[in-house]
Amino acid sequence: MTDLEMTRLCAEAVGLQWKLLPALEGSETYDEDTIIFYDGPYPVKYNPIMNDAQAMALVKKMRLCIGSVGGWSVWSGLQDSGSSQSKDLNRAICMAVAKMQASK
Secondary structure, eight states: HHHHHHHHHHHHTTOOOOOOOOOOOOOOOOOOGEEEEEEEEEEEEOOOOTTTHHHHHHHHHEEEEEEEEEEEEEEESSSSTTTEEESSSSHHHHHHHHHHHHTT
């Protein structure tokens, strides 16, 4: 799963709307600047992989559990599908949320 897909799934989990801008002519790839997230009518900068406050909001909203043994482990006590491990805490959180959201 790419960072862009993970971010989009996390945004959906917190109720943000999103819009994918068309790829540049001749390009078939997208980056973080090609997706715009909206909180109501207002565009917002959303990147919980890099933003600690946004990652912690995911922890609270999704009621995630966090442990650290040789890296970070994140899991949900409510769903079996949302578990992940990473050396980066924000990435582990986002991976777990994305898995949970994708399984819906």
